[in-house]
Amino acid sequence: MKITEDFIREILKEDFPEDFQQIYEESMLLQYLDKKMKAVHGDSKTRRSLANIYAIYSILYLYCDDFFNKPDKYREFGGYDYTRLFNYYRGLYGGSKLQNHALNSRVNGEFRNKFPEITNDLIIIDNGKYLLHIDYLYVRQRDISKTCCKVIEKYVELLMAKDHELLNTLQKMKELTDYTEKKKQINDLLTENAEARIFEIISYAVLKNHYRNIKVYFGYRPDAIKEEEL
Numbered sequence: 001m002k003i004t005e006d007f008i009r010e011i012l013k014e015d016f017p018e019d020f021q022q023i024y025e026e027s028m029l030l031q032y033l034d035k036k037m038k039a040v041h042g043d044s045k046t047r048r049s050l051a052n053i054y055a056i057y058s059i060l061y062l063y064c065d066d067f068f069n070k071p072d073k074y075r076e077f078g079g080y081d082y083t084r085l086f087n088y089y090r091g092l093y094g095g096s097k098l099q100n101h102a103l104n105s106r107v108n109g110e111f112r113n114k115f116p117e118i119t120n121d122l123i124i125i126d127n128g129k130y131l132l133h134i135d136y137l138y139v140r141q142r143d144i145s146k147t148c149c150k151v152i153e154k155y156v157e158l159l160m161a162k163d164h165e166l167l168n169t170l171q172k173m174k175e176l177t178d179y180t181e182k183k184k185q186i187n188d189l190l191t192e193n194a195e196a197r198i199f200e201i202i203s204y205a206v207l208k209n210h211y212r213n214i215k216v217y218f219g220y221r222p223d224a225i226k227e228e229e230l
Contacts, residue, residue, distance in 0.1 A: 001025045004034050007154050015147045019140070027144055028115050029056075029122065029136040033151055035114070040158045048159060052110065054089035055102035057152045059123070059132050060145050061088070069143045071134060079129025093156050103130060166198055 003009040003024055012020035012030070024030050033056075039048040059080060067074040085103060089095050108121040120133045137145050169185070176182045189202045219225035 001031070005037050005040065007040070007158065008034050008037070008151050011147060011150050011154060015150070016142075023139050023142070023144065027136070027139045028111075028118070029132075029148060030144065030151070032111055032114060032122075033148060033155075037151075037155045040155065040162070048094070050092075050094050051098045051102040052107050053152055053155070054092055054095050054098065055085075055107050055123070056132070057092070057149065058085040058089040058103075059130060060149050060152070063132065063137070064145050064149055068145060071138065071143075074131075074134060074137075077131060079124065079126055079131040082128045082130060085130055093160060162198075166201075 001021075001024065003012070003021075008030070009020070012024055016023045024034075033053070036049045036053055062080055062085075063074070067077065082100075082103065086100055090098055103123070104125070107123055108125075111122040112118060120135055122133060122136055124131050124133055137143060169189070173182055173185050176185070186202065186206070189198060190206075215227050215229060217225045217227055
């Protein structure tokens with residue numbers, strides 16, 4: 001089974017030099033994360049999937065502090081409070097607008113779709129408490145939670161670098177006086193190879209500028225028409 005992302009392969013090699021490939025092949029959680037991180041080199045159809053990734057990371061982050069390599073103690077744990085998890089992942093990079101769907105159902109539904117043979121959900125939900133099922137945290141009797149955290153943290157680091165690169169590109173574009181070159185650079189950002197989020201930002205800016213002086217009119221009667229900015 002091929003590891004899709006090079007940075008994930010490098011992290012696995014570092015943490016499990018003797019059997020990293022076997023660890024990957026036996027870990028549904030690592031496989032799931034690997035397939036969710038295509039945005040580091042994706043095109044306009046590729047999503048960052050931060051909601052699902054951060055839902056998992058928020059639990060992993062707390063788990064690593066409290067229960068790393070403590071399976072017996074973890075089996076007695078009832079879960080982390082929803083509000084604590086939700087507030088944590090909304091404070092992460094790009095997470096301020098995320099909703100609660102990932103914690104409540106989306107991750108489990110998607111995880112089950114990718115691995116229909118499983119008998120246990122990835123996230124256990126019990127009366128407002130959340131935890132990751134222990135079956136997905138141990139591979140070959142080794143706790144992989146810290147490795148998963150490293151993978152997610154590296155993914156976010158790469159996304160931040162892409163965003164910084166975009167800001168630099170936009171700043172240079174702003175300083176251009178040659179409008180032909182400026183138009184060409186904008187077109188380059190709107191190709192199918194552009195990442196979805198960048199494509200959306202540039203598209204919005206172009207459309208907002210295009211329609212900024214256009215008005216529309218609403219009403220049910222000719223004498224009650226209301227003018228609105230588009």
